[in-house]
Amino acid sequence: MARGVYIHIPFCHQICNYCDFNKFYFQNQPVDDYIEMLGQEMAFVTQKNPEHFQQIETVFLGGGTPTALSPQQLKRLLELIQTYIPMDYVTEFTSEANPDELSADKLYALLDGGVNRLSMGVQSFDEELLQKIGRTHSNEHVYDTIALAKKVGFVNISIDLMYGLPGQTMAQWRDSLAKALALKLPHYSAYSLIVEPKTIFYNQYAKGKLHLPTEDLEADMYDVLMLEMEASGLQQYEISNFAQPGFHSVHNQIYWDNDEYAGFGAGAHGYLAGVRYSNHGPLKKYMETIKNGDLPYVHEHLVTPNERREEQMFLGLRKTAGVLHSIYEEKFQESLYVRYGKVIDKLVSEELLVHDTAGIRLTRKGRFVGNEVFQQFLL
Structure with a gap:
């Protein structure tokens, strides 16, 4: 939804x-x-x-x-x-x-x-x-x-x-x-x-x-x-x-919560029912498609369970609150540590992540190299 x-x-x-x-x-x-x-x-x-x-x-x-x-x-x-x-x-x-x-x-x-x-x-x-x-x-x-x-x-x-x-x-x-x-x-x-x-x-x-x-x-x-x-x-x-x-x-x-949204308009992107999609960018193509009674999608991709987990991590870590255990477990029916335990421990040891009872989040040091941290979760 x-x-x-x-x-x-x-x-x-x-x-x-x-x-x-x-x-x-x-x-x-x-x-x-x-x-x-x-x-x-x-x-x-x-x-x-x-x-x-x-x-x-x-x-x-x-x-x-x-x-x-x-x-x-x-x-x-x-x-x-x-x-x-x-x-x-x-x-x-x-x-x-x-x-x-x-x-x-x-x-x-x-x-x-x-x-x-x-x-x-x-x-x-x-x-x-x-x-x-x-x-x-x-x-x-x-x-x-x-x-x-x-x-x-x-x-x-x-x-x-x-x-x-x-x-x-x-x-x-x-x-x-x-x-x-x-x-x-x-x-x-x-x-x-x-x-x-x-x-x-x-x-x-x-x-x-x-x-x-x-x-x-x-x-x-x-x-x-x-x-x-x-x-x-x-x-x-x-x-x-x-x-x-x-x-x-x-x-x-x-x-950042990796939740779903609809995108409308030429070149817009959306995420509905587990599918990420994008619309035609050129105005003429976008408008002609709609005039013909069709949806203007140029690309659709059903997000796999593994991709969804990865997105949850690298999007969620952009927030200072980070990725919460409760939300992750509710979405995926497993602990963060099942897939990411070794990565989390490594990044904590490098002082790029904090891990506590609430979840994991970037340290101040980690914010300077956020993209490098995010890549560690693309398994």
Whole structure:
């Protein structure tokens, strides 16, 4: 049974240099038709499998950039969501947003349509760095938009930050953190740059034209991140996420708990009835498939019991609470030690894991090499 719904809006007015998500320039795209096809997909899936949608807890609008849509387009999209997604148990309804695209009309459209959480892509408060990574907003946009969002009625506001950016210094990172924390928001996410294939940065890197901070400097930036968040009273509840009590991202928690969710839209991914699936990415193929009365799946994979266990481990260990004995045993009818005892003992001896009566979790040292720890559980 799905706990969450993800809806992909693949349109952007500007393509960021680091982005590898399924996205298209907004101009001259069939945006209105796409929204209607999204409605059709939601209708197909929820009516075909109503048992999967009995207790949806979260809805998440991602992209691309959902706020690239006009107020009228947002209203139509939210109307379709309210029509086809059972909302009785939804407590968190998030929309991603760009700071320079959130007008009052769009904010009211979002709020009136049920959205109660905003996740804003700020990335940096250094405007020279913003230009380097392809962002179009300014610091003034961030301050004005957050103030406007609060005035409209939004309380649950999160911003994303990035470190390890091309040419970024520790001084720049500290300054961005200070400006971000001065906003006193209830939630922050902070990610190191990953140079992904099919991005502008990847092409620059391949040509030797992308100058990144050293691994040691990036690790120091992460260390400063954790220290500053803690000093500001924010709890680190996942490797890259920090929040005031009561403001953890429920939707992302679904992913880290390895629970099921539905994905709608071009290039969206989902996990239902033990099957991980992905939709066609190209708009034309996605829309034509739905018009023909078919589901737009391009790939489906039945997750094996062993894969499910591995996912439970490497996703769960992203959380500071880690993997709990009680949850693991409930899902798999066996102790963590049956399969992973030797790995756990080894990582505990290396001071990368803590093991107690509650479960296992990364140490502070382990958070710096999380990916290396996770790989140990791929048996």
